[in-house]
Amino acid sequence: MQLPTVDFAEFKDGDSKDALEIGQKLFAACRDVGFAYLVNTGIPQEQIDEMFNWSAKLFALPIETKLKASHPPEGWKHRGYSGVGREQVSQLVFDPDELRAIRTGKKILSNNWIPDEDFPGFQSHAMSFYNTCRGFQLSTLLPALALGLDLPKDFFLRYHEANENQLRLLHYPGAPTSVFESGEKGRIGAHTDFGTATLLFQDDCGGLEVETPSQPGVFMPVPPQPGTVVFNIGDFLMRWSNDTLKSTLHRVRAPPRREDDQSDGMTKERFSMAYFMGADKEKIVECLPGCFGPKKPKKYEPIEAGEYINMRLNATY
Numbered sequence: 001m002q003l004p005t006v007d008f009a010e011f012k013d014g015d016s017k018d019a020l021e022i023g024q025k026l027f028a029a030c031r032d033v034g035f036a037y038l039v040n041t042g043i044p045q046e047q048i049d050e051m052f053n054w055s056a057k058l059f060a061l062p063i064e065t066k067l068k069a070s071h072p073p074e075g076w077k078h079r080g081y082s083g084v085g086r087e088q089v090s091q092l093v094f095d096p097d098e099l100r101a102i103r104t105g106k107k108i109l110s111n112n113w114i115p116d117e118d119f120p121g122f123q124s125h126a127m128s129f130y131n132t133c134r135g136f137q138l139s140t141l142l143p144a145l146a147l148g149l150d151l152p153k154d155f156f157l158r159y160h161e162a163n164e165n166q167l168r169l170l171h172y173p174g175a176p177t178s179v180f181e182s183g184e185k186g187r188i189g190a191h192t193d194f195g196t197a198t199l200l201f202q203d204d205c206g207g208l209e210v211e212t213p214s215q216p217g218v219f220m221p222v223p224p225q226p227g228t229v230v231f232n233i234g235d236f237l238m239r240w241s242n243d244t245l246k247s248t249l250h251r252v253r254a255p256p257r258r259e260d261d262q263s264d265g266m267t268k269e270r271f272s273m274a275y276f277m278g279a280d281k282e283k284i285v286e287c288l289p290g291c292f293g294p295k296k297p298k299k300y301e302p303i304e305a306g307e308y309i310n311m312r313l314n315a316t317y
């Protein structure tokens with residue numbers, strides 16, 4: 001089985017019959033698999049490639065420099081650099097809190113940036129990539145999802161005004177293949193994402209796997225496909241949709257060995273970048289219209305988005 005592909009080429013301003021069909025296709029993918037390859041998102045490939053280059057430069061910095069942006073110990077302060085699981089993966093997480101601080105008039109939480117003099121240019125490029133992802137989210141993705149659910153195309157926008165999103169840059173170091181085969185090292189264990197939805201950019205390493213909907217416990221490979229962005233639903237949207245849309249388990253393993261393997265028993269490093277979309281903290285969400293009825297009672301109480309996310313963050317980090 002392969003992930004469905006959703007092509008946004010004809011989505012434009014979201015008012016045509018083509019746009020409605022794209023929305024319906026996205027909806028079907030979210031309902032049946034919870035994951036899709038997106039094509040023609042309008043996110044320029046050069047900008048993606050450039051961000052991967054910045055990410056490679058970031059993780060190649062001396063550890064002392066990276067630790068200038070180190071991740072605070074509290075789970076809810078989900079920002080900055082950290083090595084996880086004895087350096088099986090390291091990451092840098094940030095969000096646009098500078099923008100948010102201006103909007104709300106108070107600074108809630110600060111990003112931990114590596115000082116610009118230690119890594120000139122990174123911050124502005126990272127923010128510009130973040131903003132490109134956000135542009136696609138607001139102009140195309142959320143409207144398409146709304147159309148697919150038979151809702152007005154701006155339905156999700158008023159729940160996603162405050163920039164509660166994060167960009168997570170990930171680096172999985174290379175290592176002898178034997179350490180992966182023996183189980184001594186892994187990459188990322190099976191998990192679901194917990195916000196609204198995620199865009200996942202992966203390099204050409206491979207290793208991403210998604211649980212097959214019809215066969216719990218069986219994972220299918222989601223190999224890198226040039227020109228695509230991987231998309232998935234998070235637990236918050238699953239709950240909001242009364243479990244109509246699926247937040248599917250996924251994980252990263254060492255990629256399968258290829259026939260033409262020239263790697264001398266080494267598994268190469270992997271870079272990926274996840275853009276997590278989150279709803280405005282103070283907004284209360286109730287079961288989406290159309291996702292309940294006499295045969296499908298509401299399973300969940302209304303909840304404030306921030307309360308749900310905090311509960312999840314504190315439980316898992």
Ligand SMILES: O=C(O)CCC(=O)C(=O)O
Pocket residue numbers: 168170188193200202208250251252271272273274
């Ligand atoms: O590295 C990957 O491709 C997976 C990352 C992921 O699933 C996550 O950050 O939630």
Ligand SMILES: [Fe+2]
Pocket residue numbers: 191192193250
């Ligand atoms: Fe994930």
